[in-house]
Amino acid sequence: MQPDTFSPEHFRELWNILWPATLETLYMVGYSSLFSILIGTLIGVVLFITSNEVLCKQNIFTSIINKILGLIVNIGRSIPFIILIIAAAPLTRLIVGTFIGTEAAAVSLTIAAIPFVARLTESTFAGLDKGVVEASVACGASLPQTIYKVIIPETLPVLILNYTVAVVNLIGFSAMAGVIGGGGLGDVALRHGLQRFRTDMLFGTVIILVLIVQIVQIAGNFFAKVTDKR
C-alpha cells in the first residue's frame, strides 16, 4: 500500500525513515573512519619502520614485530565483514558496553577497517623515495621527526586518496550493520526496500549512498590535489 508518489505524505514518510537512517550511516562511517585511520596509520607506521633498515636497526625483535603484525593484519583482512561483526562482539561489548546498536556497529566497522588502512598506509610509505628518508636521517633527525616531518607530509596526497578509498569501503560495509541492529541506509534498503517491496525506499537509499560516496570522493580528490606540490 504505497502512497501516491508525489503526495506530501509520501515524501514525509520517506523523510521520516531515510533521514534518521542517513544520520546513522554518517555516524557509523564518521566514527569508524576517524578511529580506523588513526589506529590503522599507527599500525602502518610500525609495519613500515620494522622493515626499514635506514629508519630502525633491523634485528630479530623488529622482524618478529613485523611478522606478527603482518599476520594479524592479513587475518583481519581475510575475515568477511559479516562474520567479523559477530566475532568482534565481545570486544565491542568491552568498548561500548553492548554489541547491538549503532555505536556497536561503529566499533565493528573500525575493527574491520583497521587492517585495510594499515596496509594502505604501509604501501603508501613504501612508495616514498627512500633517498628522502635517508636525507632526513643523515641530518640527524630522530625517528618521530622523520615520520612527522618527512614521511607523512611527503606522502600526504597519496595517503588522502587511499584513506578516501577506505572511507568509501566503510560506507559499503556500513550497509551490513543492520545485522546487529546498527540501522543506517543499508538496513532501510534491506528491511523496507527488499523485504516489504518498497522500491521507492530502495531507490531513496541508493541515491543518498551515491551522493555520500560522490561527496567523499570529490572531497578526497580535492584535498589530495591541494596538498600535492610534487
Next chain:
Amino acid sequence: MIEIKNLHKTYISDGQKVEALKGLDIQIESGEIFGFIGLSGAGKTSLVRCISTLEPVTAGEIHIDGVDLTKQRGKNLRELRKKFGLVFQHFNLLMNSTVYKNIEFPMKIAKIPKEQRREKILELLELVGLSDKIDAYPSRLSGGQKQRVGIARALAADPRFVICDEATSALDPATTMSILHLIKDINRKLGITFIVITHEMHVIKEICTKVAIMEGGHIIEHGNVVDMCVWPKTSTAKEFFRTAEINLNNTAYELARKSPGKIVKATFIGNNAPDPYICNVIRRFDVEVAILGGHIQEINETVIGVLIIKISGTDSAVSEAIAYLNDAIEKTEVIDYAA
C-alpha cells in the same frame, strides 16, 4: 679531520657475503676537497654510507675530530650526524615543501631559533644564487637548481663536512661545471671540508685537492691530484688520468713514427711551464725538434703542460737532449721509437 682506519663493510644478501670494503685507511684533513674516484662496484657508495652513518660498519673505525663514529648510538649519533651535510645524486629534496622549508629542515632538527633560521636561509640562497626561488616547490626547479637547493640544505646546519655523493652525475655538462664551481667557491669562502665521491675524472680535476682511487673495496692509490695526474702508479690510476692526455692516434704521429728520431712526451708542472725548454734543446744540442701535439691544463691553480715532440739527429745528440729535458722538467718519457 676525518681518519678512517681499517674500514670493512660486508653485506649479507641471500645468505651470501659480499665484501664491499676490505680495509680502508685514509686521512682527510680539514679544509680539503677530497675526492674518491672508482668505477661502479669499487665500494664508493658503501664508503659514503659508512661515513654518513647510514650503514653500520662491519669493522674498523671512523674518527671525526677524534670521536669514533662507529661507537656512537642513539642521541650521540644523531648529534654527530649534524656535523655532516649530504649532497645526493638525485637531490632527495622534500618535494612537498618549498625551497625555504627544505633548507630549513636540518636547522629545525638542530633546534636553531626561527629568526636565525630565516637569516641563514636568505644568506644560503644568496650564496647558491636562488634568492628568487625561495617559495618555489622543487618540481618547478631544473636539475641544477635542485642541486643548488641540495647544497644549501647540506650547509644549513653549519656542518664541518659536506659529502657529495655523485652530486653532479645526474646533471648536464654545463650545469655540472656551475655546481663544481659553487662547491669550490664554498670551500674557499667557508673553509668547509668536502668529500666528493664520483666516477668522473673531470670532477676530481676540476675541484679536488687530494684524491683516492678505489678499486675492489680497497684504496689502491691516493695523494695530491696534481702528482697523481703526472705520476700515476697503478694501472687504474693511469686509466683514469689517461683522459687527460693527448690522443696519439693521429696522422701526424703516425707520420712521425716513420722517420728517424725519438718521440718524447714532456710534462711541465707549475710556474716553469712557460719556460723555453724546447728552444734550449734546439740551441744546445745538434737536434731537430718537431711538435706533434700538446696542451696546457690547470688543476688546483697548478699549470700542467704536456708536449709531445719528436727529437731527431745523431743518436748521441738525441740522448743528450733527452737527458737535458730529464733534468730540467718534471717528467720526460720516451714514448715511442721511430723506425
